[in-house]
Amino acid sequence: MDFQYTDKMKELVLQVREFINTEIRPVEARFRDELAANPWETPPVMDELKAKARAKGLWNLFLPKEYGDYSAGLSNLEYAPLAEEMGRSLIASEVFNCAAPDTGNMEVLAKYGNEQQKQQWLEPLLEGKIRSAFAMTEPEVASSDATNIETRIERDGDDYVINGRKFYISGAMRKSCEILIVMGKTDPDNPNRHVQQSQVLVPTNTPGVKIVRPMKVFGYDDAPEGHAEVIFDNVRVPKENIILGEGRGFEIAQGRLGPGRIHHCMRLIGAAQEAFELMAKRVNERQVFGQPMSKQGSVREDLAKSWCEIEQARLLTLKAADMMDREGNKVAKDLIAMIKVVAPNMALNVIDRAIQVHGAVGVSQDTPLAHFFSYARSLRLADGPDQVHMMQLGRTLAKQFA
Incomplete structure (x- = not known):
């Protein structure tokens, strides 16, 4: 490599x-x-x-x-x-x-959408004219297992009727968000739990789509995109709005999340690098106990550990990206799972050290550190919590060395 x-x-x-x-x-x-x-x-x-x-x-x-x-x-x-x-x-x-979430939604439409769906929704997204959201997570079930999703998508003549409640739907608060990709069940009784789900395109101005409230992350509303609670109350869309076909929702979700996960990790390395540089600058400028902070042994150790951890995560990210390019996302899934666990935890460690050397200003609005920390912490949950990635990776490893 x-x-x-x-x-x-x-x-x-x-x-x-x-x-x-x-x-x-x-x-x-x-x-x-x-x-x-x-x-x-x-x-x-x-x-x-x-x-x-x-x-x-x-x-x-x-x-x-x-x-x-x-x-x-x-x-x-x-x-x-x-x-x-x-x-x-x-x-x-x-x-x-x-x-995000537009990047993942554009990939879904580019990979799985038909020509009409691409023309109507992908092209304006690629041009940056509109925004979008991906509606999967639900408050009443453990959404880390996508087969638990309870929102119903029922065929009624030439339409689909959608009923359900979603929350933490990133991007849906923004007024320019014009399209939702909604995941729900079209065949809840199918014995194969992975073909019960489908994904359907729902314009946000469709009657019955109710944006209830913004959900906050550690007090941040993350405006202008936000994270909405959304209720779908007898929402009716044409049958042509189904993506790829009934029963393909889980497949689409897996195809969407691979690239999205590694994109988050790439950005987190940047956030950690920014935090590191703010920390390194701070310790050279501040005097404590009669000398620069950079003279303190514990501070030097924090700098060294942070540099090591950022570089390790960066190299693992590049390895995963290289594998995706050479072998495809499916072959690279274990490396993607690894970096999805490693990068947010690394970023949290580095950002926390940067906050500590900044003192009170580190948790204030005068630096990006507190917002970075909130973002990194939420990514231990978004696109699958750490435990799910480690469970699946551990299962693969156990089989490999059985």
């Missing part, structure tokens, strides 16, 4: 880094001010930044080569350092149209 960045990757990393430093960081305060005035509206400055990024060709970088005309032509391995750079800013991913 050769993880040396190619000249192409190096150039793109420099372009993304320069754009973040010269275009995004100077207007982050403006973004927050505009957001405070209209929490669920996309701040105007975001639209300005997206237009600049698209004009520079820094757009839809996440879609791998196999998606043809929809793709920026990058492999997963080539995208990894770019996502890492984006992860260093709380808003950069959206600027480059590389933000």
